[in-house]
Amino acid sequence: MKLQEIVIHNFMPYKGEQKIEFPQHETQNVMLLFGDNMRGKTSFLNSIRWGFYGLALGRHMRLIPRVNLVNSIAASEDNWTMSIVLKFSHEGRQYELRRQINKKEHISIPRNDGDFEELIGLKIDNQVINGDSIVNEINQVTPEEISRFFLFDGELLQEYENLLVEQSEQGEKIKEHIEQALGVPALVNGRNEFSKLLTDARRIQTRDAKNSSDAKTYAEQQRVNEGKQATLEKDIQDLEIQQRDVQKQIDDIEEELKNTEAVQRKKYELDTLKGQLKKVEEQLAYDADEQRKLFKDAWKDVLFKGVEPLVSSLQKRRNSLMSAANNKAVLDSKISELQKSLAKPICPTCTQIIPQEELDVITAKIEELKAEAELSSVDFDDVTNINLQIDKLNKVKSHNECSRICELVTKRRKAQVAVITIETQIDDIQEEIRGFDTEQIMRQREKKDRLGNQLFKLENDIKETKAKLNKLSENQAHISTLISKSSGSEGQSSTIRVNLYQNLESVFKAGINELRDALRGQVEEFASNAFSQLTTEKTYAGLEINNNYGLSILDHTGNVLKERSAGAEQIVALSLIDGLNKTARKSGPIVMDTPLGRLDPNHRSNVLKYLPKMAEQVVLLVHEGEIDPSRDLSNFAERIGARYQIQRISATESRIVRSN
Incomplete structure (x- = not known):
């Protein structure tokens, strides 16, 4: 997939209509968008994300409400229409995707997402696509689950450091996103389906076993286990609901505190x-x-x-x-x-x-x-x-x-x-700070800490309950086998189904593990190659991957480097991004927001030389503290196909203009 053009209308700081063209040349494939902090670099990245998927993300991957997406000046003029038009090509076909929101007719001033209506349209080679097929067509080109690997910012780069911590909650979440991008869920979903079928088959087998004198005792044990299973599953469901509720409270407090950072x-x-x-x-x-x-x-x-x-x-x-x-x-x-x-x-x-x-x-x-x-x-x-x-x-x-x-x-x-x-x-x-309730702010910070402790306890409770459920499942499988071997049960259809679903579930489990191992090996290979070109220390042996897709640096003796600088973390994260993009099912452009913030001049030079090789198109959203036009552009000047500058019009309005 290759981006050709984006037309932004009233999106966040971009009032009115603004059109940006992406470079199309095979070698001059880099686009630079310069802008000071708080001028709209992250908003530009979000405009692409929203155009494709109808969502924009703030800090900690939180969804930004629609009312906050409409330019505030336009909204003050009662113009609540916002739209993104994306033109791109894929496998020789031309796409034009339009996504737009308007306030509903009976709404005076929108307050929440439900006060807007969303319109989406897609043309492929000038042929209009039916509305119910649009999402499927987009996912055929660039699935949403891989978007975080071509649309990412400095905060996302820092998140990858959590992958080094095995069993960490945040690391597990990022691992899930990575495996989505690499195609693992296709097998996981298959395994889960067979697990459900197996549960139903065992229930029927237990019912049939009640009529057998040899298997009657096993049937009673299985009946008790089914009750325990239902209880544990309900407990996990309740705990996960509490977990989401506590996490939402933490997110809400963080958003509130974010708005009062200066006051804090x-x-x-x-x-x-x-x-x-x-x-x-x-x-x-x-x-x-x-x-x-x-x-x-x-x-x-x-x-x-x-x-x-x-x-x-x-x-x-x-x-x-x-x-x-x-x-x-x-x-x-x-x-x-x-x-x-x-x-x-x-x-x-x-x-x-x-x-x-x-x-x-x-x-x-x-x-x-x-x-x-x-x-x-x-x-x-x-x-x-x-x-x-x-x-x-x-x-x-x-x-x-x-x-x-x-x-x-x-x-x-x-x-x-x-x-x-x-x-x-x-x-x-x-x-x-007169007029701000600073005591309330401090109370919110204390509440956030308390909720953090509560969340930690809930996460542990979920892990413990899932462990109990897994142990119970093993016991159920054992009893099911005993029932299958008892006289009178061997030829029953319920036993045949149980054996079939058990075997299929095992096949999928083994396939998932084999796929994960193979994918990790590919990611490690690609990332190590990228790392060798990005780092200034040439004596490193490479990178080693863990089960979380976290990467460790190996020194010249092959031992893991214990301490890493902030710059090294960023180099490793960029290497991982490159490895994931090269391993993923789909490839596309890479849009990076503030990717060079923690790098020294030598590493910055290496990164700038390597970035154009990471994808057919590379869009860098930077400020001049990251890339000095008079010093750093020489590292990849021949690869630059377009340069833009974000101009400040006011505190709530910016404009993107093309530079020479």
């Missing part, structure tokens, strides 16, 4: 600011208390500055007196020695009498030393008094109270400025 962010910011304000105010109170304590001893710091030089002066004076006293002691010692020489004038070395002229010199020296000693005379009471003064003055201690008070004053002044700034920010945010 502001509320979180407000709570953060209030927390910061509380800390600053607590610190201010602590610093004020510390400042009061410092003021009690601040006089010591002031007095210390006057006492300090006085103590220093006293210490110098005391040192001077002590030095003089030490000097006098030395002089007195010298005088004493010289006086001994006068008292006994004999030289201690030669034992001769010292001459008179030398004694006169000693006498003169003694007089000189006595005069000097007199000058060094110290009154020790003065030293004692000085020491007492120093001791008293040293009691005036300083811990730099004044300096610390100054620091606290500066610190508190800055904190007070911070308080004013934070209070201003709080006032601004409160003004922004």
